[in-house]
Amino acid sequence: MIAMYMFKYVCKRIGLMLITFTIIIITCFVLVKLLPVDVSTVGIGEDADKIIAQMVSRGYMKMDSSGKYVNTPIIEQLGRYLKNIFFYHDFGIGFNMPEYRGRAVWSVFIEKLPPTILINVYSAILAIPIGIALGIFAALKKNKWQDHLISTVVMVFISVPAFVYASLLLYLICFKLSILPLGVVSLPDIVTTYPEKGYVYQPGAFNWPLYFNKKMFLSMLPAVFSMSFGSIAGYARYTRAELTEVLTSEFMLLARTKGLTKSQATVRHALRNAMVPIFPMIIGEFVSVLSGSLVIEKIFQIPGVGGLYLASINSTDYDFFMMLSGFYLLVGLLAGLVVDLSYGVIDPRIRMGAK
């Protein structure tokens, strides 16, 4: 009965999410398509013609009676757009960014995805254990100097914007001390660095194997560190708050009177309960590894999705903008949904959607 109820609730939430997603994306699409397409920025000669030919073949443009190319009606374009996406996996082509002009949006996107995901995953792997450990330590030493120290540092790292300590890290570690490289190495570089491994760089593919070697890993580290500081602080603060609350509850007293040692009671009873709200946070983090951070990608010049998004905004490349906006929106909505639902899965006391 409860399972049925939960299933219905989950379906309802997913349905609502999809409705929200569709409304925003269609609004966005219409607003983007209302903009004039400026072929003059495309370049000269064949380039513009090629692009227009691509647009015509996709059904976004047609020749009018006077021989000029004009946009087809927006409704028609929307239909074509959806059809292209669902049947041919085609999100359009690059238009205004010189390096991606005429290239399929999807192929550029998947090429940019691995660095973004990797940096986020590394940062999560680093941040979650350290953050939770610091939080537990601070909670156990509540109101002692260790707790005050951790809380102060956590407060600083939560407040100070990422670009400040990313710059500091870049200046001190990468520039002054030269411990780590200044930016993420490019894939062709990796191919030439490790000739013995026989790497092949394929444009428009994930190129996963090229990311797993020492040089690439080291060059990603500064970005990983800058990214993890904030998360470490977040986890530490949250864990401390939850654990201190659980430690003062009455069942802990019972556990001690029952004869458990302090550490037994803490690990078996307090920690498990404190983890209930933290676990959804971790799941949420792993969903949003896809999106990454625009700021960090800009500072460390990571060839990731964030940089692509910024470039598409600044050079008014509509197809890239549409696809990436949709991607970020979907990741954001999914992360929120997964976090909400996982509360109910993890903690049986929470009845999802209960009135």
Place this chain on the structure above:
Amino acid sequence: MRAEEYKISSEKFVLHSAGEQLHDEKLETKPVSYLKDALHRFTKNKASIAAAFIIGILFVFSMIGPIVSPYKVADEDINYAYVLPKNEFFYEHELGFWDGGRQMGVTEATYNLYRGIEQETGRTVIMTEPEVRQEEYMGKAVSYYDFRLDTYNVVGVKFVLLKHHEYVALQEYQDEYNVQVIFPITDPALRPEAEQDKTNANIWYRTKAGAGRKTATVFDENGDFIPIYQPDNGMDEYTSKMYYEGDEKLYNYAEPKDGGMWNVRVDYREYYKYLHHKAGDGIEYPSFLLGTNNAGKDLLICLASGARFSFILSIIVASVNLFVGAIYGSIEGYYGGIIDLIMERIVDIMASIPMMVVITLLKYHLNVSHIVILFVAFFITGWTGMAGRTRMQFYRFKNQEYVLVAKTLGAKDSRIMFKHIFPNAIGTLITSCVLVIPSVIFSETTLSYLGIVNLNTGSLTSVGSLLATGQNFLFTYPHMILYPSIFISLLMLSFNLFGNGLRDAFNPSLRGTDE
């Protein structure tokens, strides 16, 4: 028998306080209002007080700074680009820092150039005794000179192109204030051979071709510079009484150029003073407390006016969001049912639109200032939070008995909403309203840092674009990113602490826990 003993005759009884009217005794303690209670709890929190104090200082700095500072954001002087922070007190007492000095290691040619500037202008350029070190460079031993360089005085003399009347006015200024601004022009025939040095007014001494594109200094037998001033040939119209080192017009002081212009060699520090004297803006010699950026803008004034913009924007956004969100949330929360359901869906959708998408679409569609775009974008994405919080409070309070009483007594809906229920939400709303301010400042900074909005017009700048410019010069001129970073970090930290204190203060359940 015993009962008899204890019998008290009725006459013995007197009425206590007979003839008096009995009232409830008035409370002798003063009533503590909600706000007073909150204030009391807030003042207990030392960190929050300190944070509020720092926010106050930063706020005053950003509001007063642009008014009292003689510099304006539009003021820029490319000759004083990248100069380091300098405080006149530290400079005069030679404290070794905050004096516009920069540790340098230069080759001999550059070192001689600096010595030349020093000799020509009579001001210290090389602030510390140079240490010479030998280093291998491309198979040759090269001497390097390590010393502290005065980034202000190193500007030295510059060529400026003046109209005839400007040239005359400058000469009149010289005579009136008895300062040497115009220096003798160097002889074009004797100018250095290397192309990049030809326009360098600071090379007033004889040089010869050196290795590669470099020039080497030529000294006389005493090891002094040999001047290459152009001898007077009556070409310029120099009527000023201020001659170079008291010489009686031995040299030419300007070079005629096309269109009746004069190419004049001026002591730039004095010329800077002259320009500001002419403009009458109260600036004397260049001195920048936080240094300048790559365009030669005073960083202090840029920071202050960027911060002022951030504060004003965030306060307006917070109050508009509060106003709209509170009304929307009240209606949702009070009426509930189908109205709530529909309105809540709208909020859901509005809240999920990414800020980036809103800004970009606005930017593409509206051809207006980015200030307006920022404001609209913050409004579109921001008010939903306020609405949600108000709604929650309405759900908590709308079914309580006192509301029922008010309803029974015939109060109108609007009265119940805003007189009876809304005040309960004020604490939460004030806290979140205050916390909206740093989040707006943070978003605005991030957006302008990423270059998505560009607030750099002539008279406006933003902390984010200062940071972005500073980022480009992170390894060469770290001071450019340091001060905006300190500002934004301090502000965010203080607002977080302040917000925590405020949240605790407005939480009545914490009453008495700390005593």
